[in-house]
Amino acid sequence: MFVKSVDASSYVKSGPKLFELLDNFVEEIGEKNVVQVVTDNGSNYVLAGKLLQAKREHLFWTPCAAHCLDLMLEDIEKIERVTKSIQRGIKLVGFxxxxxxxxxxxxxxxSKTELVMGPLVRVLRLVDNEKRPAMEYIYEAMDRAKEAIQKSFNGNEDKYKDIFAIIDRRWDCQLHHPLHAAGHYLNPECFYANPQIDNYAELISGLYKCIDKLSVNDEEVDKIHGQLEKYRRAKGLFGMNAAVRQRNKSAPTLWWKSYGAQVPELRNIAVRVLGLTCSASRCECNWSTFEHIHSKKRSRLEHQRLQDLVFIKYNQGLKERFESRDLIDPIVLNDIDESNEWLVGEVDEGAENEFVFDDDNLTWGEVANVTGANEPITFTRQHTRFRKEAASIPSSSRGIRVEEGDNKEIEDEEEEQIYKLNTSEESEGGEEDLEEMFNDDSD
Known part of the structure; x- marks a missing residue:
């Protein structure tokens, strides 16, 4: 949910300043209501997160899992043999x-299986969706991704050891977190499916750290440790036939709410942990909302007015997505890039000169030309727009070449004229028109 924004145009976005802003926001929300703060992996945000954890003893700072996975994939792409495979795959998929x-x-x-969906991409899609929190699944998802990669190379360690080294490095220094470990342990689907789970020291350590940090006092910590035994041995309500059947059918938070009444303190910890997100990428959707409202023609809006409009627009969309969460795909269509190289099939020029086979002089560029992979896409909105614009130009003017820079200058001049016209109107009337337009869009 979008709550508020801060006009940081006059700030130097240093670690201490970001800490001050985050700390003020936690104070406003109430520390007891905050379990974690998620940011990207910039050094200034890392410092701010550590300072926040030092001051606020009962909350966690975690890096954005989607950003970590993105960096992981970028590192893997830099491996030479992987780079060649990706370039060839782009050509094939594009065609x-x-x-x-x-x-x-x-x-x-x-069977309508899509081509571009590797194990790590599936994990990225999992942590970046809005259907349900991913805290309880990221640990298991990463393990399964590594198993899938290992299997795809038929267990040949020489072929995947470099990839595993990158995954482990990012996981150990960024992704591996007590909340992720606790989420895995408290997920009944994962816990009861692995009889040896109590032998994993990192899981137990992460769980105990979460219990210590999220508990009110030592007395509550001791009580929760005692209640863990019922969960481990599936005693009481945890051992009911319905509870056993629902371990892998019901959402973990709902499972704990339904069958955790006999261990209320442990249930509260479980619900708070399992209901968390792993990613901050959903917050970035606000940027496009701000850009939609605060354009060059509507740059006179005060920050508070702009914030109120974004509050309505974003949260209204969030409510609609929540109500239709069982009907939509987690991929946001608005985020699809029409010029995505995997869809267009275009790669760097150097890749076209590479040989298809080591013992032949046939290049990928020659293959692309023969098969038609280099043909332009004719059904994208961008290409359709260009054709319409070309058709609207008078025949006597079609021989005149107009540079892209000239078009940009013309558009800027037109927007500037509109802006000057709008500035001549009264401020209050302009804001009322904006509200009317905004309400029409939301309808």
Whole structure:
């Protein structure tokens, strides 16, 4: 949920300043209501997070899991053999997705399985969705991703050891966190499926750290440790047939609310941990909302007015997505880039000169030219817009070449004229018109 924003245009975004802003916000919300603060992995945010944890003993700072996974994938891409495979894959996928016959044939024989969906990409998609919190699944998801990578190389360690080194380095220094460990341990689906789970020291350590930090006092800590035994041995309500059946059917938070009445303190910890998100990427959606409202033609809005409009717009969309969460796909269509290299099939020029086979002089560029992979995509909105613009130009003017920079200058001049016209109106009337337009958009 979007609560508020801060006009930081006059601030130097240093670690201490970010800490001050975050600390003030925690104070406003109430420390007892905050379990974790999630930011990206910039050095200034890392410092701010550590300072916040030092002052606020009962909350965690965690780096954004989506950002960590993105950095992990970028590091893997830098491996030479992986880079070549990606470049070839871009050509292949671009050709298939841009030719209807090839795409339909592929979907027919693959049961409509999409091509671009590797193990780590699946984990990224998991932590970046809005359907349900991913805190209880990220630990297991990372383990399964590594198993899938290992299996894809038929257990040949020489082929995947560099990839595992990158994953482990990012996991150990950024992603591995007590909250992730506690979420895995308190997830009944994962816990009861692994009889040896109590032998993993890092899981137990993470769980105990969360209990210590989220408990009110030592007395509550001791009580929770005693209640853990019922959970481990599936005693009381945890051992009911319904509770056993619902371990892998019900959401973990709902499972604890339904069957944790006999261990209220442990249940409260479990619900607070399992209901957390792992990613801050959803907050970045606010940026596009701000940009939509605060354009060059509407740059006179005061910060408070702008914040109120974003509050309504974003939270209204959040409510709609929540109500239809079982009907939508977690991929946000607005975030799809039409020029995405995997869809367009375009790679760096150097890749086209690489040989398809080591013992032949056939290059990937020659293959692309023969198969038509280099043909332009004819059904994107961008290409359609260009065709419409070209059709609207008088025939006598079509021979005149207009540079992109000239078009940009013309657009800027038009927007400047509109801006000057708007500034001549009264401020209150302009804001009322904006509200009316905004309400129309939301309808």
């Amino acid at each position: 298939i997705y841009n030719h209807t016959l090839a795409l339909n044939t592929m979907r027919k024989y693959t």
